[in-house]
Amino acid sequence: MNVDPKIKTHQKRSQWWFLLHSWLAMPIWLFLFFICLTGTIATVSQEIVWLFDSSVRANPPNDAATVLSFDEVIDVIERDFPGAYIEQITRPVKSQFALTAEISYPDSTSENVFINPYTGEIQGRAATGFNFRQFVRAIHGWLLIPFNTGFTRYSLGWYMVSILGIPMLLSLITGLVVYKKFWRGFLHPRLRVNRGARVFWGDFHRLAGIWSIPFIFIISITTIWFLIQGLLFEVGVPFNGVSTAPIYVARDDVPTSQEGRPPLLLADQAIAKVNSRYENVEAQMLYFPSTAFDHYRILGRSQAFPLVHESFLVNPYTGTIDEAMRVSEQPGLMLTRLSMRALHTGDFVGLSLKLVYFFFGVLLTMMIFSGMRIWTIRTFKATKAAFRQKKAFSNLSGGLS
Amino acid sequence: MKLRHFQTLLAVLMAVFSQTSFAHFPFLECTNEASNIVCIGGFSDGSSAQGITVDLISYDEEIIASKTFNDRSSVEFQQLGREFYILLDAGPGHTVEVDWDQIKTP
Amino acid sequence: MREVRQRSKGMNKSSLWFRWRFHLSGLLILIPIVLTPSYIELMSIFGGANGLGERTVGSRQVGPWTITLAEQFEAGPILDGPAGYMKTFNAALCQECAEDVKAVYIRLGKPRNLRTAGVIGFGSPYHMSFTMPVAENTSTEQLVWLTLEGWDGALHQTQWTLEEASPATVQFLKQLQE
Numbered sequence: 001m002n003v004d005p006k007i008k009t010h011q012k013r014s015q016w017w018f019l020l021h022s023w024l025a026m027p028i029w030l031f032l033f034f035i036c037l038t039g040t041i042a043t044v045s046q047e048i049v050w051l052f053d054s055s056v057r058a059n060p061p062n063d064a065a066t067v068l069s070f071d072e073v074i075d076v077i078e079r080d081f082p083g084a085y086i087e088q089i090t091r092p093v094k095s096q097f098a099l100t101a102e103i104s105y106p107d108s109t110s111e112n113v114f115i116n117p118y119t120g121e122i123q124g125r126a127a128t129g130f131n132f133r134q135f136v137r138a139i140h141g142w143l144l145i146p147f148n149t150g151f152t153r154y155s156l157g158w159y160m161v162s163i164l165g166i167p168m169l170l171s172l173i174t175g176l177v178v179y180k181k182f183w184r185g186f187l188h189p190r191l192r193v194n195r196g197a198r199v200f201w202g203d204f205h206r207l208a209g210i211w212s213i214p215f216i217f218i219i220s221i222t223t224i225w226f227l228i229q230g231l232l233f234e235v236g237v238p239f240n241g242v243s244t245a246p247i248y249v250a251r252d253d254v255p256t257s258q259e260g261r262p263p264l265l266l267a268d269q270a271i272a273k274v275n276s277r278y279e280n281v282e283a284q285m286l287y288f289p290s291t292a293f294d295h296y297r298i299l300g301r302s303q304a305f306p307l308v309h310e311s312f313l314v315n316p317y318t319g320t321i322d323e324a325m326r327v328s329e330q331p332g333l334m335l336t337r338l339s340m341r342a343l344h345t346g347d348f349v350g351l352s353l354k355l356v357y358f359f360f361g362v363l364l365t366m367m368i369f370s371g372m373r374i375w376t377i378r379t380f381k382a383t384k385a386a387f388r389q390k391k392a393f394s395n396l397s398g399g400l401s
Numbered sequence: 402m403k404l405r406h407f408q409t410l411l412a413v414l415m416a417v418f419s420q421t422s423f424a425h426f427p428f429l430e431c432t433n434e435a436s437n438i439v440c441i442g443g444f445s446d447g448s449s450a451q452g453i454t455v456d457l458i459s460y461d462e463e464i465i466a467s468k469t470f471n472d473r474s475s476v477e478f479q480q481l482g483r484e485f486y487i488l489l490d491a492g493p494g495h496t497v498e499v500d501w502d503q504i505k506t507p
Numbered sequence: 508m509r510e511v512r513q514r515s516k517g518m519n520k521s522s523l524w525f526r527w528r529f530h531l532s533g534l535l536i537l538i539p540i541v542l543t544p545s546y547i548e549l550m551s552i553f554g555g556a557n558g559l560g561e562r563t564v565g566s567r568q569v570g571p572w573t574i575t576l577a578e579q580f581e582a583g584p585i586l587d588g589p590a591g592y593m594k595t596f597n598a599a600l601c602q603e604c605a606e607d608v609k610a611v612y613i614r615l616g617k618p619r620n621l622r623t624a625g626v627i628g629f630g631s632p633y634h635m636s637f638t639m640p641v642a643e644n645t646s647t648e649q650l651v652w653l654t655l656e657g658w659d660g661a662l663h664q665t666q667w668t669l670e671e672a673s674p675a676t677v678q679f680l681k682q683l684q685e
Contacts, residue, residue, distance in 0.1 A: 030533035083602055085631040104631030106602040108559045108575075129554025130547050143535070144542035146549060157538070236588060238447030245444065245453055246425045248492030251622075257658045260606040290629040292609045292658075293493045372529075426590035426638065445590035462620065486619075494612055494627020497640070 014178060021174035022375055024167045029372045032168070035161055036368055038140035039219075040361030043346055044354055045133040050096065055114045055124020058098045067117045068099075070267040070286055076120040077101055077113065088287045089267075091117065093301060094350050098123055154230040162230065165223025172216045175209055185210045198377045201370040208363045208370075215360040222344035229337060239334050247323050248293045249315055262317075264289070270296040270314040277321060281310060289316050295323075302327045306349065307342040308335060429455070429489040429497040431504045438478045438504060442470050442489050442497075449474040453491050460484040552580070555634055560597045564672050569655050570663030572604040574611065576653070576672065583679025584641045592641045594676055598628055598653070605632035612654040613637045615645055615669070621662065624654040644684070645669075647677045 145157030287297035295313035313323040346357035431440040442450030560577030584592035614625025628635030
């Protein structure tokens with residue numbers, strides 16, 4: 001057979017790419033599979049809770065369509081839990097979910113309370129400690145290895161997981177190099193189900209792969225960012241920007257009172273102060289002042305750049321806005337951190353995007369599995385063949401001696 | 402608020418990344434340099450102490466000098482012939498003290 | 508092909524190894540499985556399900572008010588970069604006095620004045636949190652001072668010995684200072 005040497009070197013090179021592609025994930029495939037699987041679950045963990053726990057749902061009643069204001073929610077809590085202290089109230093980005101308030105009781109325990117945003121009905125309560133969402137996230141994010149090695153250290157698990165972004169990105173790149181003219185796959189999708197496992201998994205791997213190019217790219221880049229972020233944090237790079245020292249109400253500006261705590265500005269008043277000065281702010285999270293010298297902290301998702309929240313500190317005695325962190329005021333590193341996180345989880349549009357992330361998460365998880373199947377089937381075949389050859393060879397040599 | 406959120410953040414919310422800031426434990430380090438005392442202030446998350454009040458106070462509670470940290474997060478004081486302490490005051494309950502005998506000599 | 512052939516020589520001897528070596532990374536999955544109970548325990552401490560903290564130091568009458576102090580974890584301080592070693596305590600005010608106390612401060616050693624009263628407790632008055640610096644040369648005989656400031660301006664103080672407040676911190680300092 002006469003083969004053009006040019007083609008031969010080309011074939012050789014692509015074979016090396018193929019080998020690299022195969023070997024990138026194979027030694028770690030099961031761990032990678034586990035991380036992708038838990039990540040896929042994590043992205044819809046809130047929805048899973050929603051399916052199983054009716055108390056976190058926001059069923060609107062037929063007659064009333066208006067949602068309660070923060071003050072009305074506070075009234076409900078104070079009526080139903082006298083003596084309790086409210087720490088924060090969250091209005092979820094997704095309209096299907098109930099309001100959550102974190103409240104603290106005189107016996108030092110605390111709970112999350114789920115409140116119907118229309119009727120104010122207390123639909124359920126849960127201890128603030130363990131919950132399913134955080135658990136799945138903690139497994140996926142750092143394998144539950146605690147962050148207790150110091151205040152400035154990330155968990156070892158964080159790095160074990162985030163370093164996977166590198167082989168994932170390389171797999172994407174080598175995969176596209178190996179899959180010649182992969183764009184044809186968009187026009188002529190092929191998924192042969194009746195030609196054996198090797199063919200099916202191969203087709204699946206390629207088909208899922210090309211359709212997941214943007215998703216895999218986003219996930220691997222954001223994962224690599226998490227790795228970088230951990231390292232930056234450990235060397236003490238401030239994400240808030242170098243000049244962002246914390247802001248407190250001065251001692252002299254806090255009133256004294258003979259009858260205990262003086263009345264604070266109401267939550268709705270604080271939000272109104274923000275809305276009157278800044279356009280397009282929809283308060284989603286409200287943190288109560290945590291000391292006598294602290295502010296109301298109001299967070300709202302940016303309308304212009306929905307990947308991040310904007311935050312406002314409102315003086316609870318005077319109503320002045322002492323800090324406003326709009327998108328344009330956030331330091332670049334902070335914006336990067338928040339955007340990367342939002343891009344990784346898909347938690348910034350609503351249910352629809354979550355489901356898209358879930359779908360591609362399932363595909364990615366199956367791609368890792370299919371990659372392994374292709375590898376083993378191929379290897380076993382090759383091994384069998386090698387065995388036969390060896391046997392034949394030893395028979396031959398036995399006959400000769 | 403920041404501290405507890407930070408702790409919870411560490412153990413629980415590391416992946417959630419609520420926008421609550423990281424730890425803001427202030428620190429203050431002072432060194433004798435020639436005729437002056439040079440202090441570097443800051444926060445453990447890397448934030449600068451620029452603009453934050455720092456006072457040199459004698460042991461009989463007289464404020465000898467009241468300054469703010471400059472854009473390099475440092476401040477200089479003249480030596481004082483008696484016992485004193487230097488106080489970084491980022492707000493009520495967010496202070497650090499360095500006594501005269503804790504000042505480092507290079 | 509040659510590569511495969513060479514590898515297959517050892518295959519009979521250790522075919523189990525040959526078959527399973529690429530699944531070994533799955534052993535990492537054991538990490539979260541093993542850590543699940545301690546994770547649940549940790550979360551319950553953070554959530555306050557176990558009360559104020561891992562170890563309650565005790566309750567004190569301070570002026571007209573009552574306060575309870577606890578260690579977040581029964582452990583020595585944790586290093587926080589340039590800020591040095593930090594130890595976290597939690598405290599709770601009585602329900603009757605929660606609205607009367609403006610602030611609670613904690614400090615190692617007697618405060619000079621209100622401005623230097625120490626680290627402020629933040630969060631719910633029923634579960635305030637303090638992360639207090641512990642200098643490396645702190646005497647193990649040192650006292651932990653709590654300063655309570657009323658909304659009416661009144662100041663009341665109380666002390667625990669460090670040994671009472673956190674035996675683990677005393678232990679930690681002894682080892683550090685050896």
